[in-house]
Amino acid sequence: REIPLKEKSIVFVGFMGVGKTTIGKLVAQKLHRSFIDADSEIERKYQMPIPKIFKTLGESEFRKAEKNLITELCHQNLKVISLGGGAFLQEEIRDVCLSHCIVFHLDLSWEMWKERLDMLIETRPVLQGRTIEEIELLFQARRETYADHHSKLITDQLSEEEAANYIVDSLK
Ligand code: S3P
16 A cells, blocks of 8 residues: 555764764654664664774675664554665665655755864764865765755754754645
8 A cells, every 4th residue: 555645764974974873863753753873773783883883794784784674664654764875775675665755854064064174074984084175075975865855954044953943834
């Protein structure tokens, strides 16, 4: 059966550090839904932080776990789910999210994002060992993978609370 729009899970996509988890949690609270952070679920499954999963099991193992988890989550309704920034690189994840859920792309300008780099680098293996120029290229290239979405919000001028309110209103 076709899932009514009001029951569809909401999925947040976007680059590392744009606020998917923080804003996702706020949206879930406001909608009285449960919140799931895909990265935290994977960390719980392996009982290791993500940098350690990358180091000991490898990125491909992480990507497999990510695909299995997200595919399962997307078949559940009435959830708010934040994905890791690399999840949408996988076509199967894009397809399952776009067909079962409402996909929100959270975006930020490069100018604002780069101010957050220092805060992110330690916990984001994908950013480690890259120059700022390489990170900017990655940032721009990844944007294209997030272009498949149902709605997009640029959060440059918004607090997290304002962004969450805007999203909740847009769903009414
Ligand atoms: C990744 C983003 C991270 C996490 C992992 C890989 C990526 O999630 O899934 O470090 O490839 O962009 P956040 O977007 O929550 O940082």
